Amino acid sequence: MIEIKDLHKSYKMGNNSLHVLKGINFKVEEGELVAIMGSSGSGKSTLLNILGMLDELDEGSYTLDGVPIKNLSETKAAQYRNKFLGFIFQSFNLINYKSAAENVALPLYYQKVPRKERQEKAMQYLEKVGLKPWAEHLPNELSGGQKQRVAIARAMAAEPKVLLADEPTGALDSKTSYEVMDLIQKINDEGNTILVVTHEEDIAHMCKRIVHLKDGVIVEDKKVEQVRAEQYV
Amino acid sequence: MFDRDRWREILEVLTKNTWRTIFTAFGVCWGIFILIVLLAAGKGLENGIKKDFGDIATNTMFMWTRATTRAHEGLPQGRRFEFKVDDVQAIRDNVPNLRFISPRNQLGGFGGNNNVVHGIRTGAYNVYGDYPEIINQDPMAVTSGRFLNYNDINEKRKVAIIGQGVKNDLYDKDEDPLGTYIKIQGVNFMVIGTYKKNNSGGGEEGQKEIFVPFTSFSQAFNRGENVGWMAITAHNGSSISVLKDKIVSVMKERHKVHPEDTRAVGYFDLYEQYNRVESLFGALKGVAYIVGIMVLLSGIIGVSNIMLIVVKERTKEIGIRRALGEQPWSIKKQILMESIFLTLISGMVGIIFGSLVIFGINSLLDSVGPVDMFMSPSVSVGVVTGALTILMVSGLLAGFIPAQSAIRARPIEALRTE
Numbered sequence: 001m002i003e004i005k006d007l008h009k010s011y012k013m014g015n016n017s018l019h020v021l022k023g024i025n026f027k028v029e030e031g032e033l034v035a036i037m038g039s040s041g042s043g044k045s046t047l048l049n050i051l052g053m054l055d056e057l058d059e060g061s062y063t064l065d066g067v068p069i070k071n072l073s074e075t076k077a078a079q080y081r082n083k084f085l086g087f088i089f090q091s092f093n094l095i096n097y098k099s100a101a102e103n104v105a106l107p108l109y110y111q112k113v114p115r116k117e118r119q120e121k122a123m124q125y126l127e128k129v130g131l132k133p134w135a136e137h138l139p140n141e142l143s144g145g146q147k148q149r150v151a152i153a154r155a156m157a158a159e160p161k162v163l164l165a166d167e168p169t170g171a172l173d174s175k176t177s178y179e180v181m182d183l184i185q186k187i188n189d190e191g192n193t194i195l196v197v198t199h200e201e202d203i204a205h206m207c208k209r210i211v212h213l214k215d216g217v218i219v220e221d222k223k224v225e226q227v228r229a230e231q232y233v
Numbered sequence: 234m235f236d237r238d239r240w241r242e243i244l245e246v247l248t249k250n251t252w253r254t255i256f257t258a259f260g261v262c263w264g265i266f267i268l269i270v271l272l273a274a275g276k277g278l279e280n281g282i283k284k285d286f287g288d289i290a291t292n293t294m295f296m297w298t299r300a301t302t303r304a305h306e307g308l309p310q311g312r313r314f315e316f317k318v319d320d321v322q323a324i325r326d327n328v329p330n331l332r333f334i335s336p337r338n339q340l341g342g343f344g345g346n347n348n349v350v351h352g353i354r355t356g357a358y359n360v361y362g363d364y365p366e367i368i369n370q371d372p373m374a375v376t377s378g379r380f381l382n383y384n385d386i387n388e389k390r391k392v393a394i395i396g397q398g399v400k401n402d403l404y405d406k407d408e409d410p411l412g413t414y415i416k417i418q419g420v421n422f423m424v425i426g427t428y429k430k431n432n433s434g435g436g437e438e439g440q441k442e443i444f445v446p447f448t449s450f451s452q453a454f455n456r457g458e459n460v461g462w463m464a465i466t467a468h469n470g471s472s473i474s475v476l477k478d479k480i481v482s483v484m485k486e487r488h489k490v491h492p493e494d495t496r497a498v499g500y501f502d503l504y505e506q507y508n509r510v511e512s513l514f515g516a517l518k519g520v521a522y523i524v525g526i527m528v529l530l531s532g533i534i535g536v537s538n539i540m541l542i543v544v545k546e547r548t549k550e551i552g553i554r555r556a557l558g559e560q561p562w563s564i565k566k567q568i569l570m571e572s573i574f575l576t577l578i579s580g581m582v583g584i585i586f587g588s589l590v591i592f593g594i595n596s597l598l599d600s601v602g603p604v605d606m607f608m609s610p611s612v613s614v615g616v617v618t619g620a621l622t623i624l625m626v627s628g629l630l631a632g633f634i635p636a637q638s639a640i641r642a643r644p645i646e647a648l649r650t651e
Contacts, residue, residue: 074640081557087557095554110560110563111558154557158557
């Protein structure tokens with residue numbers, strides 16, 4: 001599903017350039033649930049942004065579902081993001097003045113799905129994350145866990161090939177963290193490919209594979225026995 | 234075009250900070266208001282001045298003789314000469330595109346002695362010897378009886394048409410002047426009609442004139458073949474200002490005046506005067522447009538500024554939307570539509586207020602009666618559509634820079650802003 005070869009990325013900071021990713025080789029098969037771990041500054045977020053086509057790579061190659069991702073125009077990148085990827089952010093990133101249902105329907109709107117169908121689908125995904133009764137609520141009327149579940153519903157709505165979660169539990173307490181991870185595991189059980197960036201060991205062990213990043217290189221890449229989040233909920 | 238979600242979003246964004254939107258809108262509203270009111274005021278002035286011209290045929294010149302200033306063909310300098318009746322035909326033969334050529338003779342004039350008697354009353358009036366065509370060049374409304382006709386001319390009838398002012402002076406209030414006689418410098422003329430002039434330019438004087446047939450005038454007052462002056466009107470398609478040189482040179486040739494003698498034939502070109510007034514109003518309109526658009530411009534800059542702030546505030550949201558896959562063009566369109574919508578709505582409010590003010594002035598003018606040099610200010614539908622077009626374009630311009638800045642930042646940078 002995802003294939004990265006010899007990926008380099010550096011940022012210019014004034015006169016110095018900061019070499020963040022120093023040759024990453026990495027492959028994700030369909031249906032995997034991968035945790036990307038590392039301390040802050042290890043390059044894990046940068047890697048996720050490049051995977052999410054929010055940032056461009058300097059060197060190397062990136063193939064997503066057989067499509068080479070290189071030198072995309074903004075229009076093309078937007079199209080690919082919409083079609084291939086779903087984002088889950090640490091700070092939820094819901095649009096404040098839109099209701100939960102409208103937030104979920106947003107990616108479908110960009111796909112030019114008719115209004116009626118869009119609303120039906122949004123309700124369907126909200127039901128899936130257990131928030132159907134909150135459909136008409138604005139984000140600031142929801143708790144942190146609920147917001148993240150809306151965000152997950154939104155990421156799922158466009159039926160992307162890969163879900164990218166950047167510290168999805170970073171702003172949540174451990175109980176709601178486990179609820180969110182439970183949801184992510186269930187989505188993965190249905191066969192969706194998911195990448196989770198985290199620095200929490202327990203969260204990482206709820207995935208099926210852990211990739212350790214340190215100073216811009218992969219130091220460890222191992223399959224783990226998945227800990228079900230269900231038991232903590 | 235009509236996308237419900239897009240419009241909902243536009244309204245949501247603009248109503249989120251209501252007062253800010255209202256103050257921004259006020260700038261544009263004020264600009265277009267000034268533009269509309271200035272244009273209407275200019276139009277009102279124009280209507281007022283043009284009313285003073287009345288219905289006078291404006292494509293007209295008046296021509297008279299003066300003493301020569303140069304010797305020519307053995308004739309001395311300082312010689313006096315007069316136009317003759319034949320000159321009319323000569324002009325008609327030599328100069329094309331003339332509609333009316335009226336030779337005129339005149340008695341009395343400014344500060345003249347009493348020259349007209351009816352019963353025991355007397356008065357001093359301008360008495361004109363005229364052809365029937367004069368009514369087309371110096372329009373008047375015949376209020377009773379009739380105007381001159383060619384039978385009067387051919388039979389040299391001693392008949393007269395008197396102005397309303399003359400009637401008021403010489404007759405009792407309820408006396409019918411038709412069929413009565415007035416004595417003009419000792420010669421009796423029968424009154425066959427009364428008239429009233431519309432243009433206020435002549436003022437009271439215009440109502441105190443007496444018209445008699447040209448031929449009877451010449452005979453009664455010993456003018457022979459002489460013509461006092463001429464009123465010449467060109468056809469609508471051609472300008473008298475162009476033809477006048479030709480007319481004057483025909484007259485110079487016939488009367489043995491040196492071709493370079495500029496003083497011998499005097500004339501007044503009404504059309505040139507009228508054009509001068511016309512171009513004055515053209516300039517006035519130009520000034521109104523410039524001032525209005527300048528004021529509008531500051532409003533537009535206000536809109537542009539606010540849109541920039543809105544974009545800045547929404548940087549993160551725009552980042553999220555781009556991460557979700559919204560196309561840059563769609564974001565740009567959104568910002569542009571917000572800007573155009575804001576300008577257009579506030580502009581329409583300005584137009585409505587402007588129209589209300591114009592309406593108010595009009596009803597005020599109606600209630601206090603006519604005012605000098607100002608009449609029914611108005612703006613045409615064309616001006617309003619023009620204003621709306623200006624608004625559309627300026628909304629587009631106002632939104633352009635903000636829209637550009639909305640998609641300039643990369644989505645990752647937009648997402649990072651808090």
